[in-house]
Amino acid sequence: MVMNNQNDHLKTLSDIRSMMERxxxxxxLSGLSGVSAGIFALLGAAAVYIFFxxxxxxxxxxxxxxxxxxxWGIDPLRFLILDAAIVLICxxxxxIFFTTRQAKQKGQKIWGALTQRLLIxxxxxxxAGGLYCIALMRYGMFGLVAPTTLIFYGLALLNAxxxxxxxxxxxxxxxxxxxxxxxNFLGYGLEFWAIxxxxxxxxxxxxxxxxxxxxxx
Numbered sequence: 001m002v003m004n005n006q007n008d009h010l011k012t013l014s015d016i017r018s019m020m021e022r023x024x025x026x027x028x029l030s031g032l033s034g035v036s037a038g039i040f041a042l043l044g045a046a047a048v049y050i051f052f053x054x055x056x057x058x059x060x061x062x063x064x065x066x067x068x069x070x071x072w073g074i075d076p077l078r079f080l081i082l083d084a085a086i087v088l089i090c091x092x093x094x095x096i097f098f099t100t101r102q103a104k105q106k107g108q109k110i111w112g113a114l115t116q117r118l119l120i121x122x123x124x125x126x127x128a129g130g131l132y133c134i135a136l137m138r139y140g141m142f143g144l145v146a147p148t149t150l151i152f153y154g155l156a157l158l159n160a161x162x163x164x165x166x167x168x169x170x171x172x173x174x175x176x177x178x179x180x181x182x183x184n185f186l187g188y189g190l191e192f193w194a195i196x197x198x199x200x201x202x203x204x205x206x207x208x209x210x211x212x213x214x215x216x217x
Contacts, residue, residue: 034205146189150179
């Protein structure tokens with residue numbers, strides 16, 4: 001009888017903890033959204049290599065190659081912008097799809113005060129980083145753009161991690177460290193970008209899926 005009471009108390013505490021977690025953290029982030037974002041980032045980087053006819057890790061300053069003649073009916077700078085836009089749109093679309101599906105499975109509202117706080121925390125560093133990158137390009141400092149995107153993205157993840165899984169904080173720290181390293185190897189900016197937005201996302205997404213989702217499947 002005593003053992004049953006103890007089990008009941010433990011179950012009650014577990015339920016309370018689960019309810020508190022649901023109310024204070026957005027726990028519907030899907031690991032598959034990270035994997036898909038990483039794949040799109042790698043495909044985007046591969047498109048840049050093909051367009052400029054360069055190979056990874058050969059130390060070519062890809063942003064200097066942007067001054068090359070028009071290819072495929074589009075000038076290099078517009079290609080870079082278009083490539084980045086397509087990667088961003090595809091990553092966002094897949095993220096929304098997998099996260100919405102995960103939220104439905106967990107019975108959590110996809111939109112609410114918690115989601116708004118999460119998005120605001122993400123948006124502030126991202127917008128600041130975007131404006132900073134625009135300023136860098138205006139002054140011709142194209143080599144710093146890739147490292148800067150990694151650093152500000154990492155800061156955004158770090159800032160938003162308090163509203164979701166703690167694992168997001170570790171990904172943010174990795175992105176910041178990678179960006180700081182990339183500053184010292186400007187000829188490999190695209191490679192560091194591919195590692196940060198591609199490989200790290202795939203690793204993170206796979207770990208998240210195995211940790212939080214596979215057991216529920």
